[in-house]
Structures are given as C-alpha cells and as structure tokens.
Amino acid sequence: MRENPYREDREELKELLRQYQNLKNGRTHTFLEEDAFERIIDHFDEKDDLPEALEAAEIGLSQFPYSSQLMIKKADLLLATRKYREALDILETAELYDASDLNLYILKTDAYLALDQQANAIELLETALSLFEGEEKIDLLFELADVYDDYEEFDKVFDCLKLILETDPSNEEALYKICFWTDFTGRNEESIRLHQQIIEEFPFSELAWFNLAAAYQGLKLYEKSIDAYQYAVAIDEKFDYAYRNMGDAYLRLRKYKEAIEVLEKVLELTRPEDVIYEAIGHCYHRMENYAQARFHYKKAVHLNPDDSKLHYKIAVTYMLEEQWQPAIKQLDNAMRIHRTVPEYNLAMGECKMHLKQYKDAIQYFGSVVRHKSKNVAGWEALIRCLIKAEFYDEAVEQCMAATKATDGKPVFLFYYSTILFIQGKTKEALLKLETAMEKAPKHLKKFIELNPSILQNNQVVDIVARYKKGKKL
Incomplete structure (x- = not known):
C-alpha cells in the first residue's frame, strides 16, 4: 500500500507534463501512452485552459489516430467552445471505432440539442437504450428525460423516470424528479401504483412515502396523503417538505389546529419563510383567533414587506374586531404597493364608512366599480354607503348604473x-x-x-x- 498516493499521483502527473512539453518542443522524451494523453487533457480541462486541452487532444490523436477515447475527449472540448458541428463530425468517426462508449451518445445528444435538433437527439437516445444495461441505461434514460423536457413532451419525461424506478426503485434522483412530473402531468394514479410497489420492496424509503402522499394529495385524497406523510416523517423526522405538504393537507380538511402543529415543525427545521407564517396566520384566522393570526401575518410581512396581500390580511383581522383605524393603517401599506386592487379599495371604503367618513368611502367604492364594472360587491357597497350618507338621488342613479353594468342583477x-x-x-x-x-x-x-x-x-x-x-x- 502506498504511503501517500496523492503525492505520488501528483509527481507522476508532473513528470507526464514535463515529457509532454518535451514532445511539443521537439526534445527527447519518454513515449507517452494513450491514457497519459487522457490525463494531460483532463489536467488542462480542470484548470479551464481549454486551448491547451484541445492542443493536447490534437497531439494525442496525431500519436494515436484511431483512439476513440481521445476523439471523445476532443469532441467534449469542442462542445465547450461551441464548435458543435466539428464535435459531431469527430463523434461520428469515434463511433466507427467504438460504438459502446456511453459518453459518445451523451455528447452527440448535447451537440444535437445545441444545434436545436431535438428530434435527432431523441432518435439517437431511443436507439442507444437497446445497447446498454444497468447504470449506463439509467444514465441514458435521465438524458432522454431532459431532452423530452426541452422538446416539451412532458408525459414522456414521466415515462423515462418511471422506467428508471422500475429498474432501480431506490434511485434518489428519479424519486425526487418524478414527484414534480407527477404533479405536472397529473398522472397521480400511476404514481400511486408505482410507489406502492417501491414501498413493498423498500418500506423505509421516505422519498417513496412522500411521493405516494403527494400523489394522493393531487387526487384530493387528503386523509390518505396525511397517513403517507406521517410514514415519511417517522422514517426521517427532519423531512421538512413532508411536514409542509402535510400542513397543506390539514388545511384542505379544515383541521387548523393540526395544520398549525405541523407547520410550526417546518419552522423548527428550516429557515423561516413568509409563506409558512402566512399559512399559520390563515389557520388562526379561520379559528377566529385574530390576535394570533395578526402575529403570524406580521412575521410574514417582516420577511416579505412588499407583499401587499399580507398587509391586507392583517387589516381584515382588525376589521373583524371593528378596529377601523389600525385596519386603515394596514390598508394604506397595501395600497402603497398596489393601489387599484378592488379588495383593498373595498375594505378601505368599509373602514371609512364605519367611521362615518362617507365622502372618502364613496371615493374608494367608486374606484372599485370604475376598475371592475361587473363587480357586484363594489356596487352594493357604493349604494349602501350613499344610502347611509343620505345621498338618495345619487343612490338611485347608481342603482340604475349597477343594474346596467351587471346585466340586470x-x-x-x-x-x-x-x-x-x-x-x-x-x-x-x-x-x-x-x-x-x-x-x-x-x-x-x-x-x-x-x-x-x-x-x-x-x-x-x-x-x-x-x-x-x-x-x-
């Protein structure tokens, strides 16, 4: 066993580079093997010295003109320098000498995609699938999935990931990716069957449980999704995305107390996020605990002060407690960001009306019906306000205008x-x-x-x- 293999490798590479420089400069040198040129090319490539790496590849090929490995190395460098057609030409030559190298197909795919020839890339990879097994086939399937994504054949992306998991049920990359594509393509039933099979073989795969739960959630089977998420967090108690999604499922079932509990777990496990505080605030809001709702909405605002909706939600909690002035302050904040949102103007009008500031209220309600002429709630609020303000003739006119604008409601x-x-x-x-x-x-x-x-x-x-x-x- 070597005592310091790293140092020995470094010394060996140093000697190879010295001999390579001698070769370049026409001085006496030791004969360099094919794999020596591969190491020299990789050395320059890792240093981001592409011209030197390309020159080493060309010198290597002058010594070993039938080396498919050196051709593939050169093609890779040509792709990096955006010489896509040259790369394709040399890969075609390399294929004549050795068609069994996986990198050959991956690089040809990259070249086709760079030349906007997705159809050729797909045909190449689909043909290549029959030539490989095991890990190499899985690598090709990932490559093919990416091409289908670029080509916007999204169902086929799902098919590739499904094939990978049928071959290798514990492949983490595929497990992560298929969750997104299940949701995107809506193929939840297939995902459920696939992940049930995976769980039979790998019952402690937290990702498989998570994906199963997400597929149930996609079908609005929230109770089943919660059960599956609970298995996921039992296996990995720090699985924050499982807690996050479980919180959403509890929210859909209007189980607000349980939703708060799991969403607070997300806050323990990850960096605080405005969406989590907002969701907790929403739960307290629905439980009519407006003080706690405000507390969490304000935490969300602290993290995302430019979200006008959060200021509006705080205002609504004040309005529900008939605290009109604090509500107005929050609505001012919201309207500094987005002035013409009908809900904000409607709420501000309500606050002003309750404070008997009728002219201001009418102005806000008028803004709603100007921007959303078919908004029945806006017209109702305006007419109610005119009645309270005893502007009866104007109220009659607005009744007629509202009837016309809303198709005779x-x-x-x-x-x-x-x-x-x-x-x-x-x-x-x-x-x-x-x-x-x-x-x-x-x-x-x-x-x-x-x-x-x-x-x-x-x-x-x-x-x-x-x-x-x-x-x-």
Missing part, C-alpha cells in the same frame, strides 16, 4: 326599493319590492338589513308573506 331592485321607501315613494317602492321578490327572494335579508323598521309596514309584510306562501320561500 336583481339585488339592485331591493336597494332601489329601499331608497324609494326612504324617499316616501311608497307605491313605487312596493312595486319594485314585488318585482325583486319575484326574481330573487334570497336577497330579502339585505333589504331588511338596510332598514329593519320596514317590517312594520303591513304592505311589505303582505308581499313577503304572499311570496312565502306561493313560492315556499
């Missing part, structure tokens, strides 16, 4: 009727109410909310009762 008949009642135009108001009840009785609640005392009017009660009796409201 009947909800605005109820608003119109309300205004007419307030203005004392009872006969006209009753006719509008009757028409509204005939078209969309489900909106009656909005009519009553605008003016609860209206139910003291016997004629209104008669219309509602008559409709209930006749239409089984």
Whole structure:
C-alpha cells in the first residue's frame, strides 16, 4: 500500500507534463501512452485552459489516430467552445471505432440539442437504450428525460423516470424528479401504483412515502396523503417538505389546529419563510383567533414587506374586531404597493364608512366599480354607503348604473326599493319590492338589513308573506 498516493499521483502527473512539453518542443522524451494523453487533457480541462486541452487532444490523436477515447475527449472540448458541428463530425468517426462508449451518445445528444435538433437527439437516445444495461441505461434514460423536457413532451419525461424506478426503485434522483412530473402531468394514479410497489420492496424509503402522499394529495385524497406523510416523517423526522405538504393537507380538511402543529415543525427545521407564517396566520384566522393570526401575518410581512396581500390580511383581522383605524393603517401599506386592487379599495371604503367618513368611502367604492364594472360587491357597497350618507338621488342613479353594468342583477331592485321607501315613494317602492321578490327572494335579508323598521309596514309584510306562501320561500 502506498504511503501517500496523492503525492505520488501528483509527481507522476508532473513528470507526464514535463515529457509532454518535451514532445511539443521537439526534445527527447519518454513515449507517452494513450491514457497519459487522457490525463494531460483532463489536467488542462480542470484548470479551464481549454486551448491547451484541445492542443493536447490534437497531439494525442496525431500519436494515436484511431483512439476513440481521445476523439471523445476532443469532441467534449469542442462542445465547450461551441464548435458543435466539428464535435459531431469527430463523434461520428469515434463511433466507427467504438460504438459502446456511453459518453459518445451523451455528447452527440448535447451537440444535437445545441444545434436545436431535438428530434435527432431523441432518435439517437431511443436507439442507444437497446445497447446498454444497468447504470449506463439509467444514465441514458435521465438524458432522454431532459431532452423530452426541452422538446416539451412532458408525459414522456414521466415515462423515462418511471422506467428508471422500475429498474432501480431506490434511485434518489428519479424519486425526487418524478414527484414534480407527477404533479405536472397529473398522472397521480400511476404514481400511486408505482410507489406502492417501491414501498413493498423498500418500506423505509421516505422519498417513496412522500411521493405516494403527494400523489394522493393531487387526487384530493387528503386523509390518505396525511397517513403517507406521517410514514415519511417517522422514517426521517427532519423531512421538512413532508411536514409542509402535510400542513397543506390539514388545511384542505379544515383541521387548523393540526395544520398549525405541523407547520410550526417546518419552522423548527428550516429557515423561516413568509409563506409558512402566512399559512399559520390563515389557520388562526379561520379559528377566529385574530390576535394570533395578526402575529403570524406580521412575521410574514417582516420577511416579505412588499407583499401587499399580507398587509391586507392583517387589516381584515382588525376589521373583524371593528378596529377601523389600525385596519386603515394596514390598508394604506397595501395600497402603497398596489393601489387599484378592488379588495383593498373595498375594505378601505368599509373602514371609512364605519367611521362615518362617507365622502372618502364613496371615493374608494367608486374606484372599485370604475376598475371592475361587473363587480357586484363594489356596487352594493357604493349604494349602501350613499344610502347611509343620505345621498338618495345619487343612490338611485347608481342603482340604475349597477343594474346596467351587471346585466340586470336583481339585488339592485331591493336597494332601489329601499331608497324609494326612504324617499316616501311608497307605491313605487312596493312595486319594485314585488318585482325583486319575484326574481330573487334570497336577497330579502339585505333589504331588511338596510332598514329593519320596514317590517312594520303591513304592505311589505303582505308581499313577503304572499311570496312565502306561493313560492315556499
């Protein structure tokens, strides 16, 4: 056993380079074998000295003109210097002497792709698959998968990865890649069958369990996906992506407490991310724990201050607690980033309206209907605000404009009727109410909310009762 093999190799290479320089300069030198030239080429290549490496390849080929290995080395260097056609020519020659070298096919593929000849690359690799077995075949399948990706034949990418895993079920690269392509192609059922087979052979493969879970998740079978993720994290308790996806599955099932638990595990295992804090905030929000929701939304904002949606979500938690001023502050932040988003303007209008700042509120609601003329919620908010501000004539005009803009949505008949009642135009108001009840009785609640005392009017009660009796409201 050599005491210092690294030092000996270095000395050997140094001697080879000295003899090579002697050869170049026409001085006396020891005969250099073919593999010596390969080492010299690799040396210059590793030093990124491509011209010197290419010269060494040419000198080597002048000494060994039938060496397919040196031809392949030269072709690799030509590809690196973007001389794709020259590379192809020399690879064609190399193939005549030795067609069994895997690198030959991989380099030819690279050349075809560089020349935008994907069809030739695919044909070459598909033919080559029959020539190789084991690891070499797997390498070719990976290469073919990349070509199919470039060629946008995405189902065939999945097919290649599936073939790799059928040959080598524990191939980590294929296990990582097939998860993405399962989701992208939607071939979840096939992925489930494939990974169930892998798990039978390798029950402690956390990647196989993860992929199985992801495929179940793709089919919205969230309970099954959670079970599979739990196996994955039992095998690898630091598998943060499994916890992350499990959190999403719990969210879909509206199991917010469990979602929070696994998402907090993600924060323990990885660098903090705004999306995780946002997801935890969403869970607390749905559990009506608005203080905790805000706490986590604010952590998300700290990591991503330019996400206007996060500022908006904080504002909504304040609005749900009727804290209008803090909500306005957060909405200001959101609107400094994206001013015309309808949801932000709608929320700001609501805050201003509750603070009785009606003119400001009308301005924000007006912005919503200007930018989204078919937005029913925007028109409703504007008309409600005009009624509260006692701008009745303007409210009538906006009812008519809203009806026209939204292709005759009947909800605005109820608003119109309300205004007419307030203005004392009872006969006209009753006719509008009757028409509204005939078209969309489900909106009656909005009519009553605008003016609860209206139910003291016997004629209104008669219309509602008559409709209930006749239409089984």
